[in-house]
Amino acid sequence: MRYVSTRGNSPALDFEQVTLAGLAPDGGLYVPETWPTLSNAEIAGLAGLSYVDTAVTVMTPFVGDALTADELRDLCTRAYSRFAHAAVTPLVQLDHDQWLLELFHGPTLAFKDVALQLVGLLFERFLLGRADHLTVIGATSGDTGSAAIDALAGRAGVDVFMLHPAGRVSEVQRRQMTTVLSPNIHNIAIDGDFDDAQGLVKAMFNDPAFSGRFALSAVNSINWARLMAQVVYYFYAAVRLGAPDRPVAFAVPTGNFGNVFAGWVAAKMGLPIAKLVVATNVNDILHRALSTGDYSRGIVTQTHTPSMDIQVSSNFERLLFELGGADGRASADQMRGFEATHALRMTNRQCEGAAALFTSDRVDQHDMASAMGWASEHGGEVIDPHTGVALAAARRAGLDMPVVTLATAHPAKFRDAVERATGIRPTLPGRLGDLFQREERYATMPATLAAVSGYIAERATARV
Ligand SMILES: *Cc1c(COP(=O)(O)O)cnc(C)c1O
Numbered sequence: 070m071r072y073v074s075t076r077g078n079s080p081a082l083d084f085e086q087v088t089l090a091g092l093a094p095d096g097g098l099y100v101p102e103t104w105p106t107l108s109n110a111e112i113a114g115l116a117g118l119s120y121v122d123t124a125v126t127v128m129t130p131f132v133g134d135a136l137t138a139d140e141l142r143d144l145c146t147r148a149y150s151r152f153a154h155a156a157v158t159p160l161v162q163l164d165h166d167q168w169l170l171e172l173f174h175g176p177t178l179a180f181k182d183v184a185l186q187l188v189g190l191l192f193e194r195f196l197l198g199r200a201d202h203l204t205v206i207g208a209t210s211g212d213t214g215s216a217a218i219d220a221l222a223g224r225a226g227v228d229v230f231m232l233h234p235a236g237r238v239s240e241v242q243r244r245q246m247t248t249v250l251s252p253n254i255h256n257i258a259i260d261g262d263f264d265d266a267q268g269l270v271k272a273m274f275n276d277p278a279f280s281g282r283f284a285l286s287a288v289n290s291i292n293w294a295r296l297m298a299q300v301v302y303y304f305y306a307a308v309r310l311g312a313p314d315r316p317v318a319f320a321v322p323t324g325n326f327g328n329v330f331a332g333w334v335a336a337k338m339g340l341p342i343a344k345l346v347v348a349t350n351v352n353d354i355l356h357r358a359l360s361t362g363d364y365s366r367g368i369v370t371q372t373h374t375p376s377m378d379i380q381v382s383s384n385f386e387r388l389l390f391e392l393g394g395a396d397g398r399a400s401a402d403q404m405r406g407f408e409a410t411h412a413l414r415m416t417n418r419q420c421e422g423a424a425a426l427f428t429s430d431r432v433d434q435h436d437m438a439s440a441m442g443w444a445s446e447h448g449g450e451v452i453d454p455h456t457g458v459a460l461a462a463a464r465r466a467g468l469d470m471p472v473v474t475l476a477t478a479h480p481a482k483f484r485d486a487v488e489r490a491t492g493i494r495p496t497l498p499g500r501l502g503d504l505f506q507r508e509e510r511y512a513t514m515p516a517t518l519a520a521v522s523g524y525i526a527e528r529a530t531a532r533v
Pocket of ligand 1 (some may be wrong): 179180181212213290322323324325326327328329376377455477478
C-alpha cells in the first residue's frame with residue numbers, strides 16, 4: 070500500500086515510512102492511494118472474532134508487506150493485552166436503540182490509548198529494524214500527553230519530551246504523565262498556557278537544523294497509523310449489532326476529526342454505516358462546516374470537554390481532499406486559502422459528499438449535562454462530559470436504527486463535571502488507585518525557546 074499527500078506534491082510512502090512521518094513535506098496529510106474494501110461475506114466473517122483478530126483483518130491491507138501477518142498479530146496482541154476489559158472496546162446498551170462503545174479501558178483511561186498503544190509498538194519495531202532513533206516532541210493540555218507517554222515509555226529508539234502548561238492541567242492528568250519514570254520520558258512544565266507550549270513545539274519543528282539533528286517526530290492525530298487503528302472498533306461494534314445485514318449509526322464527540330474520519334474510512338471500506346453524527350461543543354467549526362459549508366475559524370471557548378475545545382480540525386483536510394475527488398492541486402489551493410484567511414467555503418461537491426454520510430450537531434453545557442443525567446438514570450451508566458456531548462447529539466438525531474455513541478474518556482478523568490451532572494462521584498479504577506502516592510519527576514522552566522530547546526539538546530540523541 071502506498072500513501073500520498075493531500076496536497077499532491079510529496080513522494081509516495083509505504084506504511085513503515087508513513088508511520089514514522091508527521092506532516093508531508095508539502096504541508097499535507099498522508100492518505101492511502103486507494104481504499105481497500107471488505108466484501109459483505111468478509112464483514113460477516115468478522116462476527117465472533119476477538120478484538121485482536123478483527124484488528125488484524127481490518128488493518129492488513131493498510132500495512133501491506135511492512136509487517137508479516139504474525140508480526141502484526143503479535144503487536145496487536147501486546148497492545149491490547151494492556152486493556153482492562155477482555156473485549157478491549159465493550160459495547161453497552163442504554164435503551165432500545167442507544168448504545169455506548171467504551172473506548173476508555175486502556176492504561177490512561179482515554180480513547181487515545183486504543184491507537185497509541187499500537188503506534189508505540191510500531192515505532193519501536195520500525196526503528197529497531199533501521200537502527201534509527203527519533204525524538205518525539207509534543208505539547209499537551211492533558212489527555213494526549215499521558216496516552217503518548219504511556220505508549221512510548223521504555224520503547225527503544227525513542228525519546229519523548231512532553232510540554233504541559235504548569236498548573237493548568239488537572240492533578241490526575243499531571244500525575245499520569247509525571248509518575249512515568251522511564252529514562253526516555255521527559256516531562257516539562259512551562260510557565261505559560263497551552264498555546265505557549267504549542268508555540269514552542271512549532272518553533273522547534275520549524276528550525277530545520279534542530280529538527281534534523283534530533284530527528285524530531287510527533288504522535289498527534291494527523292499520524293496515519295493512529296487513524297488506521299481507530300477504524301477497527303467501528304467494524305467490531307457494527308458486526309455485533311448485525312452488520313452487514315443491518316445498518317448502524319455512530320455518534321462521535323469530535324475535536325480534530327480523527328476519530329470520526331476513521332468512521333468515514335470504515336464506511337469507505339464497505340461497512341454499512343448509515344450515518345455518522347459529528348458532535349461538537351460550542352466550539353462548533355465542524356458543525357458549521359457540515360451544515361452550511363462554512364469552515365471558518367472562531368475564538369476558542371473553554372468548556373468541560375477540553376479535548377474538543379479547538380477551532381481548527383487538522384484531519385478535516387483529509388475529508389475535503391477525498392470529497393473533492395482526491396485532487397492534490399485543488400486541495401493545496403483550498404488549504405492555502407484557509408491558512409491565509411482562516412476561512413474556507415466547501416464546494417458543492419464537497420457539501421453533497423459530506424451530507425451523504427455525515428450529520429452534525431452543536432451541544433451546549435446544559436444539553437451535555439442532561440444527556441449525562443439521562444445515561445445515569447435511565448441507562449444505568451455514568452459517562453464523561455465528552456461522551457455526554459455525543460450522546461445528546463445521538464438522541465436528538467432521530468435515527469431509526471441502532472446508534473452507537475463513542476465513549477471517549479473514563480468518567481473518573483472528569484470527576485467534578487460528572488458529579489455536578491449526575492450526583493455521582495466516580496472513583497479511579499484500581500489500576501490507577503495509587504496514582505497519588507507515586508513519585509513524580511518533571512522539570513519546570515520559563516516559556517522561552519532558549520530554555521526548552523537547550524534542555525532538550527542536552528538530553529536527546531543527536532544524529533551523527
Ligand atoms: C481527543 C479526544 C476527543 C476528540 O477526538 P478527535 O479524534 O480529535 O476528534 C474526544 N474526546 C476525548 C475524551 C478525547 O480525548
